[in-house]
Amino acid sequence: xxxxxxxxxxxxxxxxxxxxxxxxxxxxxxANQWEPGRKSQDAFDCYCAHFGKxxxxxxxxxxxxxxxxxxxxxxLVGGFPCxxxxxxxxxxxxxxxxxxVLWWQIYDVLKTKHPSFVLLENVDRLLKSPxxxxxxxxxxxxxxxxxxxxxxxxxxxxxxxxxFAQRRRRTFIFAYRNDTRYGTSGExxxxxxxxxxxxxxxxxxxxxxxxxxxxxxxxxxxIATVSETFQFAFRNTGIxxxxxxxxxxxxxxxxxxxxxxxxxxxxxxxxxxxxxxIDKWDYLKGAKKIERTARNxxxxxxxxxxxxxxxxxxxxxxxxxxxxxxxxxxxxVIEDPDTxxxxxxxxxxxxxxxxxxxxxxxxGMSERMRFFCMGNALVVGAVQKMAETMNRIFAMEKDPGAK
Numbered sequence: 001x002x003x004x005x006x007x008x009x010x011x012x013x014x015x016x017x018x019x020x021x022x023x024x025x026x027x028x029x030x031a032n033q034w035e036p037g038r039k040s041q042d043a044f045d046c047y048c049a050h051f052g053k054x055x056x057x058x059x060x061x062x063x064x065x066x067x068x069x070x071x072x073x074x075x076l077v078g079g080f081p082c083x084x085x086x087x088x089x090x091x092x093x094x095x096x097x098x099x100x101v102l103w104w105q106i107y108d109v110l111k112t113k114h115p116s117f118v119l120l121e122n123v124d125r126l127l128k129s130p131x132x133x134x135x136x137x138x139x140x141x142x143x144x145x146x147x148x149x150x151x152x153x154x155x156x157x158x159x160x161x162x163x164f165a166q167r168r169r170r171t172f173i174f175a176y177r178n179d180t181r182y183g184t185s186g187e188x189x190x191x192x193x194x195x196x197x198x199x200x201x202x203x204x205x206x207x208x209x210x211x212x213x214x215x216x217x218x219x220x221x222x223i224a225t226v227s228e229t230f231q232f233a234f235r236n237t238g239i240x241x242x243x244x245x246x247x248x249x250x251x252x253x254x255x256x257x258x259x260x261x262x263x264x265x266x267x268x269x270x271x272x273x274x275x276x277x278i279d280k281w282d283y284l285k286g287a288k289k290i291e292r293t294a295r296n297x298x299x300x301x302x303x304x305x306x307x308x309x310x311x312x313x314x315x316x317x318x319x320x321x322x323x324x325x326x327x328x329x330x331x332x333v334i335e336d337p338d339t340x341x342x343x344x345x346x347x348x349x350x351x352x353x354x355x356x357x358x359x360x361x362x363x364g365m366s367e368r369m370r371f372f373c374m375g376n377a378l379v380v381g382a383v384q385k386m387a388e389t390m391n392r393i394f395a396m397e398k399d400p401g402a403k
Contacts, residue, residue: 008078019382042365285309322375355380
């Protein structure tokens with residue numbers, strides 16, 4: 001089987017970089033990146049700076065793309081936002097998802113191109129959204145895959161627990177067509193074996209034994225009915241096959257993480273130091289209770305706990321957000337190991353936290369956008385580990401006897 005990739009919501013190319021670092025055999029045949037509402041398409045320009053300009057590197061709204069024009073591919077990848085995935089019945093025209101929700105674009109590609117495998121990334125709260133109907137959104141996604149003949153494995157992975165420099169928890173979704181060799185080879189394998197040892201995620205990110213596995217089935221395969229009625233307590237590990245969902249809470253077999261101390265730069269320019277702004281940062285990072293008034297006049301107390309200030313160098317970084325480097329509670333502040341003064345991270349340090357090459361985003365965009373792009377990115381090394389597992393799966397598709 002050819003190692004061909006279609007990359008949606010490509011950003012600055014984290015998925016592609018990870019797969020190409022793993023093996024030059026992987027070929028990205030089509031990629032799409034579009035930042036709505038921005039005249040400057042910095043992430044796309046960065047992507048092209050590293051991977052070249054090509055008619056198959058597309059900088060338009062994915063909703064405007066005729067999915068039949070996308071080249072055939074065997075692996076669909078992408079990191080997509082956690083949104084409201086609900087659908088509404090629209091009479092004779094069937095069902096319709098909310099406009100602008102990017103999951104439906106992925107679904108359109110599935111229905112049109114039927115790739116053998118799919119690897120997606122999302123935030124960890126996807127499994128519990130929305131608060132009013134826990135698990136509905138992920139249930140809709142699983143139902144969509146099931147309707148197209150796919151099985152799905154998922155795992156919430158904290159990158160730091162597997163040796164990386166960031167405590168970034170993300171939901172990864174691996175789907176495979178049931179008629180692939182990988183799919184048929186697992187038909188008689190017990191769920192406990194797949195989730196605990198032999199499955200895609202268990203073989204990539206080892207875990208301890210799962211103490212209890214819970215299950216449920218879809219009462220209906222109609223996606224609108226799923227949207228209206230489905231509710232389930234998804235745990236951080238699971239599989240859906242033949243319309244039945246199995247899930248359990250797993251704990252990692254942890255590796256030694258990369259520490260902030262291991263990735264900091266030396267001789268950092270003065271502009272990154274806090275100077276006399278310490279009091280404001282003390283307030284932002286500290287615990288607080290603030291009385292607020294809701295729109296209906298109801299008064300309540302907003303409270304939040306403290307964040308370490310400065311961020312300890314003997315731990316991995318916290319989750320990096322798109323607001324990194326701004327005067328914001330979530331921004332990292334460290335004590336420079338050379339000067340012992342407090343400062344912000346540099347763009348290169350942000351790139352290292354995500355596992356990108358130094359100066360990856362130094363392609364003409366502003367420094368603020370470099371941090372924004374890193375806050376949107378994924379941990380490259382974690383995807384590299386998944387790419388290694390994908391190598392073995394693709395080898396099995398080519399040669400059933402391969403290990």
